[in-house]
Amino acid sequence: MVPQSGKTTTTSFLAEATQLGYINVGDLVRDKNLHDGWDEQFDCRVINEDLVCDELEEMMEEGGNIVDYHGCDFFPERWFDRMIA
Template identity: 70%
Template sequence: MAQNSRKKPNILVTGTPGVGKTTTSSLLTDATQLRHINIGELVKQKNLHDGWDDQFDCHVNLNFVCDELEDIMEGGNIVDYHGCDVFLERWFDRVVVLQTSNPVLYDRLSNRLSW
């Protein structure tokens, strides 16, 4: 990992939906006083996409996210998102990949669905 001049780190918390990214990021934020950036919420709030893909149930083209984040990634951020390929590698000092067992994940995602 290359050295940087940041006074505070940027941390990416990633993993599949339902593993606890937002919960973990919130706990880290409380413990460190770093800023929590939930990318899913940011995309919705600022309309940082080109539309919705019904087949995959997700937003299309998140390239606008990098433009939005460029000025605030100087340090002190905990970024919460299910992937890492959207971001510039140089932004992060640490990447945390969360996992959980399939039964736990199934229960969590099932509880999120409204039938």
């Protein structure tokens, strides 16, 4: 997905409309320090995928969440019923 394409706006509205949980992975990474530092070239945090998955495991196993992130390749498929790209 492309930065600034409306993912966060869309997913937050969808979560509110459906009464599902909302998880913004970028905010989670920042708030819980689930990263390996800063990438100067791309001007962003280098997320630690293992730490992110460990942090999300219990929430995702319970179900009922909309996850906002620009990729999906490192998340376990069993966590998701639907994917919008």
